[in-house]
Amino acid sequence: MGDVEKKLEAYEVKREGEAEILMLKTNAVFFNPVQVHNRDMSIAVLRTFVANRKEEHEEMINKRNKSRQHVSQDILPKADGDGTSSEQPASSSLDGEINGDHGKELHRTVDKAEGLSTEATHTPSWKRIRELNAPVVLEALAASGLRSLRYAREIDGLGKVVALDNDEASVEACKRNIKFNGSAASDKVEAHLADARVYMLSHPKEFDVVDLDPYGSPAIFLDSAVQAVADGGLLMCTATDMAVLCGANGEVCYSKYGSYPVKGKYCHEMALRILLACIESHANRYKRFIVPVLSVSMDFYIRVFVRVFTSASEIKNAPLKLSYVYQCVGCDSFHLQCLGRTVTKGKSVKYAPGIGPVVPQVCSDCGKKFNVGGPIWSAPIHDQDWVLSTLAGVKAMKDRYPAYNKITSVLTTVSEVLLLLSCY
Ligand SMILES: [Zn+2]
Incomplete structure (x- = not known):
């Protein structure tokens, strides 16, 4: 038996989708199979992203060509x-x-x-419409790299995948796994030892997809993550600190996310909307804004998928997408108070603070007082077209999703359930 075989004997091969990773037998207990839901859902949304991005680019080219033809015929x-x-x-x-x-x-x-x-x-280079490059992905907290390997091996049309980790042993494991998965992986995936925040800050707008999947709160990564996403790119972000987001320690939630949670029946939806409001506020600092395409609560965590765009004029609309929540302490009644409003006079649109309060001093149903929470994201948290095409895509590739049942059930629920905390 050679050295390599002896070394391999200490490992167990874990397979998920089309990727395989080596786990030290002593560590194999830490392999969390529930996370396959998270990775499958991300792969499903990424496939939609790759397809939609291509479609948008083709539309843009057609539009430009048409207008050029028009101009040249005139001139x-x-x-x-x-x-x-x-x-x-x-x-x-x-x-x-x-x-x-x-x-x-x-x-x-x-x-x-x-x-x-x-x-x-x-066409000369200065006039040529930029070629659509294959989307480049950053996994900010990659650990052993299973997720990055699955992205690289399973999603057609993806470019480079950069897997970061702050822990030397994890990066070594990740590099070992990249090799173990053969050239299909090693041609695309690269592993780096880095503090994700520093790396993202030093690569502004360079990644079409940024994936944040931390243990606990993603709060400390958001400011750099929103800057690393290319215009029109996708930020995927998990939060597992559900107790905090659902109001167990309101003051902790406020310090992390800048929003005060209140206890209501809509706890998981509120958690999603707090996370979205937080991402939006970081994006706004850099003249950027988010458009959520899918926001899900799964197992013990929440995960949001948002596109990031740059527009100084669009960020003026940010207060219109945020609300305070008045939650009655005696019954289930609650009311939303939007932070801002617009006043239209002829062609001019002016921005003004919202008018409040939207509730009386005591609840008209039970006579008790209200708690105030928020601000939360009160604009849509999904793009129904994205949800439906993602669901259709998953159904068409049933064999490719180990967690097929789970993710189709989540996507079906998302496409059908009426949301409570929406101003729209
Ligand atoms: Zn009440």
């Missing part, structure tokens, strides 16, 4: 013939001539060439 002299002659100057030599009238003229010629030709290769 070019008719004597120019059928346009094919202008294809030649449209090749690479035009770079750097975009200033001045001459540049403008060439620019228009190029527009015409592009509108009439199906050959994108004739």
